[in-house]
Amino acid sequence: MTALQLIALAAVMLGGTAVVATAEPLRQTIVLGVFGLALTFLFFVFQAPDVALSEIVVSSVGLPVIVLAALRKIRQQEHAREEREEEAPE
């Protein structure tokens, strides 16, 4: 096993733990993107460039866009509910 492969394995281990340990969803999305890059590196140094190519787009663009859109929708709904609650007593 080469040094690069060991580094990749360590990065994936640390990255995965970091994703789980991050509590706030918005931050978690960004950490997830970094974890995806670590995975891409892992696939590349373990001679799976095909998988690395898919992983880099899916993890750095594909998943974050969907998660961020969902988070924004939740915030919009919370915002709307707060406004309604403020108006209600009057």
Added chain:
Amino acid sequence: MSRRLRLGVFAVAGAGIAVVLLLGFTGLPSFGHAHELYGSLVNRTADKLRHATDLVTALNFDIRAFDTLGEEFILFASVTGVTLLLRTLRGEEERERQTPGIEEHAFAGASDGLKLASLVLIPVLVAFGAYLVFHGQLTPGGGFQGGVVLAAGPIAILLAGRYLSMKVVAPKVLLEAGDSLGAACYALIGLGGLIFVGVYLKNPLPLGSPGHLLSGGMMPLNSIAVGLEVAGAFLLTWTEFLDQTMIGPPSG
């Protein structure tokens, strides 16, 4: 369920998984020494029998093309599900039209640096995606990888803060057409095998010389079909999700 109980359940399940994994790992061949029969056979024969220099693509689009057909339609079905769930209802359409300042959607405040970076990224992504789709049988990559890279191109327009321009470049009708056309083409190429050589998804085309752009028989065609479908499917999913939030009153 209390925190204590949850931790207890996790401890039992975690220990069980750890034992099973350890048992499994001890039976693995040592690192770098796994030479399975199937892999060795493909490595030794695929370049001569299929005239492809990227054996992963040879597997995906020729030797086990039928598996890819299944994967194609898994993607197709899931994207259809997403579009169905997130479709615009009659009442929502009205609200959308009445919303003031729809041109200035919530993500319009991109900095100049981000806009420039996105502008540079768009042609690079499109060129690289097209390269991956067309060179599937020669170099690592192929329809799926090229498709996702191509799909990231229009997303760069979103990064520049121009979601509505992105929708002009990649309107939903076009994405739906690409998604379905790609899936249909793949199935029809398979039918070509059935008609001309008698086996579904068997290569009916001349193999060409290895290392050339037009080699590997039906592999480039399958690659293009898959690229079209994947690019359409990914962009359609993103557009559906973004439509839920991007269009509407801007909120903090």
